[in-house]
Amino acid sequence: MEANRVYNFNPGPAMQPLEILKEAQSELLNFQGTGESIIEISHRAKEFEAVLNQAKADIKELMGLGDDYEVLFLQGGASTQFAMVPMNYAVGGKKGAYVVSGSFAEKAYKEAEILGVGTIAATSKDGDFKHVPTQDEIKLDPAAAYLHICYNNTIYGTEYHYIPETGSVPLIADMSSDMLSRPVDFRKFSLIYAGAQKNLGPAGVTVVVGRKAFLENSPKTIPSMLRYAIHLDKNSLYNTPPAFCIYMVGKTAAWLKKQGGLAVMAERNAKKAKLLYDAIDNSGGFYRGHAEKDSRSFMNVTFRLPSEDLEKKFVDEAKAQSLCGVKGHRSVGGMRASIYNAMPYEGCERLAEFMEKFRKANG
Amino acid sequence: MEANRVYNFNPGPAMQPLEILKEAQSELLNFQGTGESIIEISHRAKEFEAVLNQAKADIKELMGLGDDYEVLFLQGGASTQFAMVPMNYAVGGKKGAYVVSGSFAEKAYKEAEILGVGTIAATSKDGDFKHVPTQDEIKLDPAAAYLHICYNNTIYGTEYHYIPETGSVPLIADMSSDMLSRPVDFRKFSLIYAGAQKNLGPAGVTVVVGRKAFLENSPKTIPSMLRYAIHLDKNSLYNTPPAFCIYMVGKTAAWLKKQGGLAVMAERNAKKAKLLYDAIDNSGGFYRGHAEKDSRSFMNVTFRLPSEDLEKKFVDEAKAQSLCGVKGHRSVGGMRASIYNAMPYEGCERLAEFMEKFRKANG
Numbered sequence: 001m002e003a004n005r006v007y008n009f010n011p012g013p014a015m016q017p018l019e020i021l022k023e024a025q026s027e028l029l030n031f032q033g034t035g036e037s038i039i040e041i042s043h044r045a046k047e048f049e050a051v052l053n054q055a056k057a058d059i060k061e062l063m064g065l066g067d068d069y070e071v072l073f074l075q076g077g078a079s080t081q082f083a084m085v086p087m088n089y090a091v092g093g094k095k096g097a098y099v100v101s102g103s104f105a106e107k108a109y110k111e112a113e114i115l116g117v118g119t120i121a122a123t124s125k126d127g128d129f130k131h132v133p134t135q136d137e138i139k140l141d142p143a144a145a146y147l148h149i150c151y152n153n154t155i156y157g158t159e160y161h162y163i164p165e166t167g168s169v170p171l172i173a174d175m176s177s178d179m180l181s182r183p184v185d186f187r188k189f190s191l192i193y194a195g196a197q198k199n200l201g202p203a204g205v206t207v208v209v210g211r212k213a214f215l216e217n218s219p220k221t222i223p224s225m226l227r228y229a230i231h232l233d234k235n236s237l238y239n240t241p242p243a244f245c246i247y248m249v250g251k252t253a254a255w256l257k258k259q260g261g262l263a264v265m266a267e268r269n270a271k272k273a274k275l276l277y278d279a280i281d282n283s284g285g286f287y288r289g290h291a292e293k294d295s296r297s298f299m300n301v302t303f304r305l306p307s308e309d310l311e312k313k314f315v316d317e318a319k320a321q322s323l324c325g326v327k328g329h330r331s332v333g334g335m336r337a338s339i340y341n342a343m344p345y346e347g348c349e350r351l352a353e354f355m356e357k358f359r360k361a362n363g
Numbered sequence: 364m365e366a367n368r369v370y371n372f373n374p375g376p377a378m379q380p381l382e383i384l385k386e387a388q389s390e391l392l393n394f395q396g397t398g399e400s401i402i403e404i405s406h407r408a409k410e411f412e413a414v415l416n417q418a419k420a421d422i423k424e425l426m427g428l429g430d431d432y433e434v435l436f437l438q439g440g441a442s443t444q445f446a447m448v449p450m451n452y453a454v455g456g457k458k459g460a461y462v463v464s465g466s467f468a469e470k471a472y473k474e475a476e477i478l479g480v481g482t483i484a485a486t487s488k489d490g491d492f493k494h495v496p497t498q499d500e501i502k503l504d505p506a507a508a509y510l511h512i513c514y515n516n517t518i519y520g521t522e523y524h525y526i527p528e529t530g531s532v533p534l535i536a537d538m539s540s541d542m543l544s545r546p547v548d549f550r551k552f553s554l555i556y557a558g559a560q561k562n563l564g565p566a567g568v569t570v571v572v573g574r575k576a577f578l579e580n581s582p583k584t585i586p587s588m589l590r591y592a593i594h595l596d597k598n599s600l601y602n603t604p605p606a607f608c609i610y611m612v613g614k615t616a617a618w619l620k621k622q623g624g625l626a627v628m629a630e631r632n633a634k635k636a637k638l639l640y641d642a643i644d645n646s647g648g649f650y651r652g653h654a655e656k657d658s659r660s661f662m663n664v665t666f667r668l669p670s671e672d673l674e675k676k677f678v679d680e681a682k683a684q685s686l687c688g689v690k691g692h693r694s695v696g697g698m699r700a701s702i703y704n705a706m707p708y709e710g711c712e713r714l715a716e717f718m719e720k721f722r723k724a725n726g
Contacts, residue, residue, distance in 0.1 A: 008405075
């Protein structure tokens with residue numbers, strides 16, 4: 001870590017690989033000798049189309065997906081996907097089924113409800129979202145238009161450790177906070193989406209990956225910008241795309257390939273998470289994890305301290321040591337350390353050491 | 364102009380003020396001593412909220428608007444606004460009225476049509492969109508939900524030189540290609556929007572300016588992300604915003620203030636446009652402007668040459684002189700020089716000189 005930089009444990013926007021930032025900085029006034037910034041260049045220029053197509057190819061390669069899948073770069077974040085999913089698929093009297101495993105999973109369900117097309121297949125709300133519903137808990141109507149899950153629950157610090165079996169019902173996942181953080185059998189999903197600002201790049205682009213045959217199925221009665229089929233047909237260039245953000249996502253995908261791909265990232269991310277979960281588990285109850293052990297997230301580590309006063313002190317003292325953004329979401333309280341792909345191992349080591357010291361001083 | 368940079372006459376994404384790009388470059392690794400990039404910093408951080416609020420204040424100051432107006436930073440470009448406008452306002456049996464003055468004006472109308480709520484109040488399509496419909500040509504139903512106009516028609520190179528009187532019908536304008544390029548009595552509009560990538564910053568953020576009382580009027584039956592009221596209520600932070608783009612728009616607004624505001628920009632832009640229109644008008648018919656003189660745009664100068672072969676030659680020779688992106692849209696053909704706020708006077712001078720030389724060599 002360079003002297004003037006901090007470890008940023010915020011849930012997103014989040015840390016970016018420093019070498020990517022440096023690359024972007026060095027070419028900001030003149031992209032590939034075009035005499036223009038990547039911000040200025042036409043989205044119809046061959047240089048930009050090459051950036052977009054390379055980003056798509058790298059993402060598909062990382063995910064192990066072939067020609068039957070396509071990557072789209074959209075806008076509006078996961079929140080817009082919450083609306084697009086039911087508008088595109090919960091049609092013809094069919095309803096969308098939802099597993100409500102946290103705050104964003106519930107928001108997705110509520111957007112379907114606004115349109116009158118949502119049903120709940122499982123929820124862990126009564127258990128304060130401490131666990132991800134199991135296969136047995138999911139009651140899926142085989143006539144459902146799809147099953148929607150939130151693969152990692154950022155606020156509660158839980159993550160799926162299995163892929164729900166849905167029979168012939170298409171599976172859709174919001175992977176905003178764990179996409180490209182570990183290998184998953186992505187072929188089991190018809191549609192996956194993620195706001196970029198956690199593992200993929202800057203806020204302002206939504207990466208959507210879907211089966212082409214599924215993406216083609218948009219009704220013509222909804223606004224053009226909300227139809228997956230339009231964006232598929234136009235290679236994400238139906239209108240002017242968020243060019244700078246796509247360029248940065250492309251750099252991130254290339255960086256992930258250079259690291260060795262998702263298997264290597266999974267190993268690193270598991271080691272990072274273990275440092276923090278060990279600090280919790282070995283604290284004699286001083287730190288109490290929010291998530292049940294078998295639902296623990298590799299991306300967001302949530303825990304409480306013995307009192308709110310100590311929690312405030314923890315946040316302040318951590319910040320003084322350049323360990324920033326560890327305050328949890330108000331709906332859970334306590335701490336949340338978000339440790340996405342770009343968080344170095346040393347950041348987690350430093351935080352784990354701090355946790356240990358803080359416990360000894362205040363326990 | 365620095366040696367390795369070019370004059371970019373593309374319609375958007377477009378040139379940015381060089382000093383803004385340099386500023387962004389210098390602080391890309393560490394924003395205001397936070398130890399984080401503007402790309403990495405939390406959108407809930409006080410430093411980011413200050414950026415967002417300053418950008419809003421500067422835009423309102425430039426536009427001469429007070430507390431009864433609000434600025435929103437949304438995503439999805441003007442194309443998403445084409446859908447949001449009718450979804451929010453053409454409700455309760457009311458229809459949205461449209462002046463169809465060009466390609467994007469027509470796209471806006473078509474999005475209302477998809478929802479079954481669009482009517483045409485005037486169109487210049489029969490005249491190949493060479494002029495902006497006059498007040499007399501507009502047949503506005505006083506019961507319309509709104510009148511929607513496209514204030515500058517990028518593809519055809521026409522621009523409004525008056526504000527339509529609409530009585531009690533709210534006036535809505537897509538100002539994607541001329542917002543903040545000259546003073547307008549913005550108070551006559553209930554809602555104005557613009558994709559940033561022409562005069563305001565990088566692609567990826569849509570600047571929406573509206574009367575608060577109008578923005579508040581969103582039905583609760585449409586998706587949350589498409590409701591103006593939500594974004595108004597949450598200060599554009601309902602979900603993670605396109606932070607880098609907002610930051611760049613803020614820099615642009617500050618730059619415009621430093622230049623002297625919109626009156627100064629109008630004067631500069633008029634002088635720039637005059638160079639090119641004079642080159643057309645004094646060419647003895649070699650260059651033929653597409654727009655009728657009283658509808659000419661200050662932002663997009665469109666013209667044809669005697670043959671398509673000469674047009675191709677013009678594009679190639681211009682590019683060899685670092686005058687890039689002058690090729691017109693396929694629906695009009697010929698040339699289009701887009702000369703937004705950040706295009707220096709020298710760029711237009713160079714292009715006008717080139718036009719003169721090219722005419723002499725090929726006329």
